[in-house]
Amino acid sequence: MLRPTMTLACHTVGISGMSGCIPQFKVELEDWCDWTGNEWGKVKNVVGKSFRVPGPKENVYTLAAGAVLQLIKDHDLNPKDVGFLGLGTESSTDNSAGSVIVKGMVDMALKNMGNNSLPRSVEVPEFKHACLGGVYAMKAACRFVDTDLSNRKCIVVAADIAEYERGTTGEPTQGAGAVAMLIEKSPKILSLDYKHAGSSSTYRGPDFRKPVSRLFDPAWASATQRKCDFPVFSGPYSTAVYTDTTIDSVEQMLRNLGLEHHGAGNYFETLAGLFLHRPYHMMPVQAVSTLYVRGLVRSKSVERGIELEALCYKAKVVIDDLRKEIESEASDPYEEISKTGAPPVMHKLTGKVAKALRGEPGFKNLLAEKMAFGNTTTEQLGNLYTASLPAWIMAGMDDAAGNLSLDLSGSKMVAIGYGSGDASEAIPMTVQPEYRKYALRSNVSKLLSSPISLTKEQYEDIHDTRSLASYPRHTERGFFIETVGTRMEPAFQDLGVEYYGYAHC
Numbered sequence: 001m002l003r004p005t006m007t008l009a010c011h012t013v014g015i016s017g018m019s020g021c022i023p024q025f026k027v028e029l030e031d032w033c034d035w036t037g038n039e040w041g042k043v044k045n046v047v048g049k050s051f052r053v054p055g056p057k058e059n060v061y062t063l064a065a066g067a068v069l070q071l072i073k074d075h076d077l078n079p080k081d082v083g084f085l086g087l088g089t090e091s092s093t094d095n096s097a098g099s100v101i102v103k104g105m106v107d108m109a110l111k112n113m114g115n116n117s118l119p120r121s122v123e124v125p126e127f128k129h130a131c132l133g134g135v136y137a138m139k140a141a142c143r144f145v146d147t148d149l150s151n152r153k154c155i156v157v158a159a160d161i162a163e164y165e166r167g168t169t170g171e172p173t174q175g176a177g178a179v180a181m182l183i184e185k186s187p188k189i190l191s192l193d194y195k196h197a198g199s200s201s202t203y204r205g206p207d208f209r210k211p212v213s214r215l216f217d218p219a220w221a222s223a224t225q226r227k228c229d230f231p232v233f234s235g236p237y238s239t240a241v242y243t244d245t246t247i248d249s250v251e252q253m254l255r256n257l258g259l260e261h262h263g264a265g266n267y268f269e270t271l272a273g274l275f276l277h278r279p280y281h282m283m284p285v286q287a288v289s290t291l292y293v294r295g296l297v298r299s300k301s302v303e304r305g306i307e308l309e310a311l312c313y314k315a316k317v318v319i320d321d322l323r324k325e326i327e328s329e330a331s332d333p334y335e336e337i338s339k340t341g342a343p344p345v346m347h348k349l350t351g352k353v354a355k356a357l358r359g360e361p362g363f364k365n366l367l368a369e370k371m372a373f374g375n376t377t378t379e380q381l382g383n384l385y386t387a388s389l390p391a392w393i394m395a396g397m398d399d400a401a402g403n404l405s406l407d408l409s410g411s412k413m414v415a416i417g418y419g420s421g422d423a424s425e426a427i428p429m430t431v432q433p434e435y436r437k438y439a440l441r442s443n444v445s446k447l448l449s450s451p452i453s454l455t456k457e458q459y460e461d462i463h464d465t466r467s468l469a470s471y472p473r474h475t476e477r478g479f480f481i482e483t484v485g486t487r488m489e490p491a492f493q494d495l496g497v498e499y500y501g502y503a504h505c
Contacts, residue, residue: 012188013194014429015140016153017075018394018442021066022177023380024474025053025457026451030171035456036171041060043172047280051175051382053454055478056159056468060091060178064159064498065105066478072106073156074441075182079110079118082098083152084144084183087126088133088386091161091229093498098126102157105479109502129489130208132419133275134179134386139425142194152181160385162279165221165230173280175382179353179390188438189397190413193428198253201423204241205334208233208420228465233420235342239283241333241422244346246276246287249295249424250416257428263304264288272411272431273396274370277389277418279380285367287416289354290347292363297326308353315356321488373399377444389417394442400431401439401489408481409433476503 028050033040041104054063064087072079087099094101107117127133127140136456141154159178164170175291183192210231214220223228254260259267268274268288276284296308312319336344347354357363374395384391393415400408408431417425450473454462461470482501485494 012187012191012430013145013182013183014189014191014201014395014432016184016188017077017182017438018179018189018393018397019067019071019073019074020177020179020391020444020447021056021070021478022055022064022447023052024064024450024452025055025348025462025471026050026453028453031456032172032459035459037499038172046282047172048379048382050380051162051172052177052451053174053459054176055474055476055480056415056466056471057476057482058176059093059158059481059498060089060161061093061101061105061498062479062481063178064089064157064180065109065500067159067178068106068157069109071180071479072110074443075438077153077182081153082155083148083150084123084124084125084141084154085118086141086154086156087128088128088135088137088156088158089160090128090130090133090385091159091214092126092128092500097328097440099124099157099201100503104501105502108500109479111375112502114485129423130419130421131160131279131385131388132417132423132425133423135392135415135417135419135427138181138390139194139197139427140191141181142192145183145185151185156181156183158384158387158390160387161229162383162456162461163228163230164173164386165222165228166460168234169235170231173383174215175384177304177381177384177387177391178382179387181390185257188432190393190429190431190435192415193430196253196256196428198249198251198256199424200248200252201246202241202245202332203334204237204420204422205337206232206234206237207241207422208238224464226464231425234343236332238420239286240343240346240419242277242283242420243287243290244333245290245422245424246416246418246426249342249426250291250414251294253414253426253428258499261298261300263299264291265295265304266299267295268292268366268370271370271413272408273373273400274372275392275396275413276294276414276416278392279383279385279388281379284416285358286354288367288371289357289363290350292352292366293322293350293357294326297323301477309412311356311360315352317349317352322353322390325349332485367428373397374444377448380448381411386419389415395444397435397439398442398444401436408435422495480502 043282127137157180159177377395413429
């Protein structure tokens with residue numbers, strides 16, 4: 001009896017296009033420092049330069065749809081070739097429908113423009129895990145492309161609105177925006193070696209959360225006179241577990257690649273680009289420096305040993321104590337919180353040596369070489385939660401493609417995503433031969449152009465009330481909320497359901 005056989009095709013999967021959508025309203029952090037009495041030099045070095053504020057008729061779905069539609073236009077994509085539209089976000093305003101809301105808006109605009117709409121056969125999942133939802137959607141899209149018999153393409157859109165209560169430590173790390181990615185076989189910009197990706201997840205308890213019950217507690221966001229989605233978060237604890245989990249995912253990736261004995265520092269030196277989830281400027285730098293120190297400890301190189309000795313001397317840390325800390329099984333911080341009510345200090349000695357490393361010229365040169373692409377752009381975008389990493393990759397590839405004296409074809413890069421709670425993914429990437437042509441279609445400079453800067457009074461009133469009268473005069477562009485349903489009849493209910501419009505721009 002003859003049996004059917006399946007031949008597994010040998011091909012790469014990855015990113016062929018990236019397009020973004022951000023609000024036009026902007027807060028300059030230098031101005032914000034003047035308003036709040038914060039030190040501009042410190043905020044600039046640790047956080048960035050500005051963040052965006054959503055308009056009165058914008059939400060996470062309008063931003064996501066704007067990015068998807070821009071992607072379709074930028075890459076002359078036939079909607080009928082799409083089989084998957086995945087949305088990664090932690091800013092959903094609907095606990096039932098997800099990416100299908102984005103599909104509905106995009107279809108509406110495409111029809112109005114006389115184009116084909118997306119097929120009814122398109123899958124429309126939404127992915128939620130804090131700031132990692134977009135990366136999980138991207139990995140799912142890669143798997144879809146690898147297994148789909150019709151060779152359809154995928155669109156992944158990471159979109160979020162990051163808001164914090166005024167007066168909290170999170171206030172300068174706000175932002176809003178979306179990045180859409182075209183995922184297909186034989187990619188044009190970056191291949192994604194997701195099969196060798198490193199994954200890590202550990203439950204962290206009260207790290208950074210958005211429990212629904214907080215919305216009904218009178219102690220929550222008492223100074224804000226509007227519907228809002230501020231998180232509850234523990235800043236130092238959240239920073240510590242970010243570092244811990246990104247370390248684990250990167251070291252898992254190195255094991256998957258057969259490079260566990262090389263150390264992260266040696267591996268980073270072979271890369272052309274290193275992109276991490278970036279809630280604010282300094283956070284990924286802390287993670288990279290910690291990874292580098294752990295690589296030094298495990299290295300067999302005499303040269304690396306000398307480098308480690310010098311750093312430990314500078315940090316006043318005994319090398320043997322550092323080795324014990326790194327090689328010992330870390331305690332579960334959530335377990336300790338459950339017992340004591342306070343988070344433990346994590347990577348104490350490693351953190352001291354990593355801090356000393358960050359002051360070294362050689363490490364600063366490594367950062368300048370590996371993490372410079374797109375850095376200027378991301379400093380202006382603010383915190384985009386799940387869109388932060390895709391936005392940095394988009395800006396970085398646009399930046400690299402614009403440098404005509406540089407050819408990155410075949411170069412290796414890495415994307416490291418993170419989501420509080422927590423989980424992390426580290427994905428090896430390879431720059432493709434046609435990257436320049438397709439990366440430049442993102443047109444990041446146009447994305448950032450013509451912002452409307454807010455005054456202190458405008459920002460504070462918008463933040464606290466979302467009053468339409470608080471916004472500067474502006475013209476609606478792209479997708480917007482046209483009206484919100486109010487009916488609660490026995491046979492028809494649409495209370496709270498948004499209806500959308502589209503303004504050609």
